[in-house]
Each structure stands twice: as C-alpha cells, then as structure tokens.
Amino acid sequence: MDKTTTGVRRDLPLIRTPVPGPKAAAIIERDGAVLSPSYTRSYPLVAARGEGAIVEDPDGNRFLDFNAGIAVVATGHCHPKVVQAIQDQAARLIHMSGTDFYYENMVALAEKLAALAPGHCSRGVYFGNSGAEAVEAALKLARYSTGRDKFIAFLGAFHGRTMGALSLTGSKSVQKRGFSPLVPGVTHIPYAYCYRCAYGKQPETCNVECARVIEDRLLKTILPAEEVAGIFVEPIQGEGGYIVPPQKFLDELREIAARHGILLICDEVQAGMGRTGKFWASEHFGLEPDILTVAKGIASGMPLSAMIARAELMTWKPGAHASTFGGNPVCVAAALATVELVEQELADNAARIGAHIRARMQDWPQKYPVVGDVRGLGLMIGVEIVRDRETREPAPDLRDRIVELAFERGLLLLGAGASVVRLSPPLVVTRDQADFAVDTLEECVRQALL
Numbered sequence: 209m210d211k212t213t214t215g216v217r218r219d220l221p222l223i224r225t226p227v228p229g230p231k232a233a234a235i236i237e238r239d240g241a242v243l244s245p246s247y248t249r250s251y252p253l254v255a256a257r258g259e260g261a262i263v264e265d266p267d268g269n270r271f272l273d274f275n276a277g278i279a280v281v282a283t284g285h286c287h288p289k290v291v292q293a294i295q296d297q298a299a300r301l302i303h304m305s306g307t308d309f310y311y312e313n314m315v316a317l318a319e320k321l322a323a324l325a326p327g328h329c330s331r332g333v334y335f336g337n338s339g340a341e342a343v344e345a346a347l348k349l350a351r352y353s354t355g356r357d358k359f360i361a362f363l364g365a366f367h368g369r370t371m372g373a374l375s376l377t378g379s380k381s382v383q384k385r386g387f388s389p390l391v392p393g394v395t396h397i398p399y400a401y402c403y404r405c406a407y408g409k410q411p412e413t414c415n416v417e418c419a420r421v422i423e424d425r426l427l428k429t430i431l432p433a434e435e436v437a438g439i440f441v442e443p444i445q446g447e448g449g450y451i452v453p454p455q456k457f458l459d460e461l462r463e464i465a466a467r468h469g470i471l472l473i474c475d476e477v478q479a480g481m482g483r484t485g486k487f488w489a490s491e492h493f494g495l496e497p498d499i500l501t502v503a504k505g506i507a508s509g510m511p512l513s514a515m516i517a518r519a520e521l522m523t524w525k526p527g528a529h530a531s532t533f534g535g536n537p538v539c540v541a542a543a544l545a546t547v548e549l550v551e552q553e554l555a556d557n558a559a560r561i562g563a564h565i566r567a568r569m570q571d572w573p574q575k576y577p578v579v580g581d582v583r584g585l586g587l588m589i590g591v592e593i594v595r596d597r598e599t600r601e602p603a604p605d606l607r608d609r610i611v612e613l614a615f616e617r618g619l620l621l622l623g624a625g626a627s628v629v630r631l632s633p634p635l636v637v638t639r640d641q642a643d644f645a646v647d648t649l650e651e652c653v654r655q656a657l658l
C-alpha cells in the first residue's frame with residue numbers, strides 16, 4: 209500500500225476529523241454503557257479496518273499502528289496470505305476440538321514450533337488460546353513434572369491475568385488488588401533493569417546480583433531448592449518497560465536453574481515470533497529454555513498460544529490439562545502462514561527497521577532532558593521518559609501526554625512500565641513508516657516539553 213492514483217499516500221496517517229470523530233465517539237459511548245470497565249483504554253481509538261501497519265477508524269482517519277494491537281499482528285493487519293489461509297480453512301473445518309480429536313494442521317504447527325524452539329532437544333507442544341493460558345499450562349506442567357510447588361518470578365513481569373498467571377505477574381498492583389488469595393509459593397525478585405538497578409550497580413561491573421540473589425539468598429533462606437519447580441522469566445521484559453537484560457543475567461539464571469533441577473521457563477508471549485529480529489528473543493542470548501510460552505504474534509491476531517516443553521517433561525496423563533478451543537484449526541492455519549512469513553522475511557525486516565529506528569533515536573538521551581534511555585532489540589523498542597536526566601525520576605504523566613499527542617497526529621503508541629513509551633509495530637513496517645513514527649515521536653517529545 210503506497211500511493212493512490214490521486215497521489216495521497218495510503219501507507220501513512222491521514223487525520224481528517226478531530227479524534228475521536230463523530231462515528232467513533234458514538235461507538236465509544238455505547239461501549240461505555242455495556243463493556244467491562246476493567247479494560248484499559250489509553251486513548252479513544254476505534255478501529256474499523258486495517259491493512260499492513262495502517263488502521264482506519266469509522267470516520268476515515270488513518271493511523272500508523274506502532275503497537276500492532278499490543279504486539280499481536282506480526283504480519284500486519286489482514287496480511288493477504290494470512291487472510292487467505294483463514295478463509296480457506298474456515299471453508300473446510302472451523303472446529304473439531306484438538307483436545308479430543310485429530311486434525312492435520314495442528315500436528316503440522318506443533319512439528320514446526322518444536323523444530324524452531326531454541327536448543328536441539330525434542331519438544332512437546334500444548335495449544336491454548338491466550339498468553340495467560342500458555343503460562344498457566346507451563347505452571348501446571350512444571351509442578352506436575354517436577355513434583356515441586358514453588359516458583360521464582362520477577363518484579364515488573366507480566367504473565368497474564370488468570371489466577372496462576374496473575375500469581376506470577378509482578379507488574380501493577382491494580383492487577384492484583386481485590387483478587388487474593390492467589391496461587392501460593394511465588395517469590396518475586398527484581399529484574400535485570402540496568403537503567404534502574406535495584407542493587408545500585410553498573411552493568412559493566414556488577415556481579416549480576418539480580419540473578420545471584422537466587423542462590424546466594426533465596427535458596428539458603430526461604431526457598432529450599434528441592435521445592436522450587438521453575439523460574440519464570442521474560443528474556444526481554446515487555447509490559448515492565450521493554451527492558452533488555454545483559455547476557456550474563458540470563459546465563460546465570462540458566463546455570464542456577466540447571467544446578468538445582470529447577471526448570472527455566474521463558475515467557476516469549478510478547479518477545480517471540482520474530483519481533484526482536486530473531487524468531488525467538490532467547491536466540492539473541494543463546495538461551496535454551498526448558499519450557500517456552502508463545503502467543504500474541506503467533507497467529508497474526510487470531511487467538512492462539514502454545515506452551516513448548518522439553519519432551520521428557522510432558523509426563524502428564526490424558527485429561528490432566530486441555531481446553532476446548534486450544535489449537536483451533538482456523539487459528540492454526542493463520543499461525544502456519546504467520547510462521548512462514550516471519551521465517552522467510554519478517555524477522556529480518558524487524559532487525560533491519562528496528563536498527564534504523566534505534567540509530568535515529570540514539571542521541572535522544574543527550575538531546576532531550578526527558579529521554580532517559582532508548583533501548584531494544586528489533587521492533588521491540590522502549591523510550592524511557594524521565595522528569596530529569598540526572599535523577600531518572602519516572603514521568604508517567606509526561607509519557608502519557610506524549611502518547612496522546614502522537615495519537616492526535618495519527619501515530620498509535622502505547623506505554624509500558626512506569627514511564628516508558630513502547631514501539632512495537634507490525635513486522636511488515638517499512639522504512640518510510642518508521643521515519644514517520646520517529647519524526648512524529650520526536651515532535652511529541654518536543655511538544656510535551658513546552
């Protein structure tokens with residue numbers, strides 16, 4: 209989608225009305241009367257159609273989607289190959305419950321994911337419908353296969369909102385308030401958030417205290433190693449603020465887990481599927497998880513998730529865990545098309561465009577006193593907004609203002625963590641679109657400073 213015959217570029221935003229326009233405003237009003245108030249809406253975008261990285265609202269305003277439906281539409285909105293795969297499969301078989309019967313494409317996708325998973329061991333695959341379900345399955349399998357009941361997870365982590373996944377989540381108190389008691393036995397420790405190191409260290413000289421604390425403190429005091437089933441970790445922390453940890457953090461976790469028979473469970477729900485420029489974020493670190501969870505981008509917007517485990521961990525018996533819709537054939541068809549596109553071209557595009565975006569923003573921490581840090585891998589990029597460069601005090605109000613200003617200019621961004629703007633466009637994003645996004649974000653940062 210480049211140009212129309214009239215010369216107006218359809219691959220870039222076009223704002224025709226104040227946003228939300230009248231049609232969008234009417235939908236928002238109806239929504240407010242009937243939908244759960246637990247949904248978080250950062251700004252009033254109403255999506256009517258989408259193509260590639262562009263979303264159009266009912267009033268004909270076009271937006272550049274730099275959040276990809278929260279890191280979901282990996283191949284962009286309505287990629288023709290994904291649409292075709294969905295249509296073909298829907299005309300053949302929509303549902304047969306893969307938990308009770310067999311169909312070929314579920315096997316094909318499981319074979320593909322098992323082959324792609326980092327490491328050379330054989331893998332078994334369980335399909336669910338959401339990220340939380342994949343995490344829930346990982347938690348249950350880890351307990352079942354180890355016979356242990358405790359877990360270590362990280363502050364800032366987001367693993368989902370079902371009771372097991374929520375117990376592992378360490379993101380925002382609003383997500384937990386009012387829902388206790390949660391699943392017992394989860395201990396949260398600080399993540400390797402070097403920009404805000406909980407131990408006051410510098411990444412170049414630290415002793416990776418954020419990982420060492422497990423062996424040096426936890427296992428010696430409150431968590432007997434033989435009771436710990438798993439360590440849940442996002443190889444790049446997503447909702448926590450798009451935080452890329454140092455290599456030694458993940459190396460250390462891998463070693464500690466192996467020494468004590470603890471499973472290392474990598475949650476790649478947000479970072480997987482080519483977003484970071486490699487198929488899995490774990491690959492950047494040579495990390496071989498025992499269990500891997502994937503969702504979001506896996507089927508370009510169709511609800512599907514997978515929990516991929518070392519085959520010998522899959523000791524659970526028929527009936528132990530399943531879900532009616534998990535591995536739905538239409539979602540699986542979308543996933544097979546998505547995996548092929550990501551493997552063939554989109555992970556490379558994510559690496560290329562992501563590097564271009566970061567290169568363009570790398571001097572922002574020097575240029576703008578409110579930009580504390582620019583970081584990321586591939587198209588998983590975080591811009592840390594601060595009150596003051598020296599104190600590094602988070603500035604959530606300023607961050608929210610920047611996101612809102614961008615929306616008014618036709619650029620869809622989202623926040624993450626306390627004070628981070630996240631950039632997570634579809635992996636099909638072009639260089640021109642990336643330049644538009646960087647120019648617009650820069651303008652919004654300047655505007656927010658006024």
Ligand SMILES: Cc1ncc(COP(=O)(O)O)c(C=O)c1O
Pocket residue numbers: 338339340341343366367368369442446447475476477478479503504
């Ligand atoms: C790393 C991670 N794990 C799990 C989840 C939960 O996924 P879902 O919302 O599909 O349940 C998310 C969602 O943002 C996530 O980012």
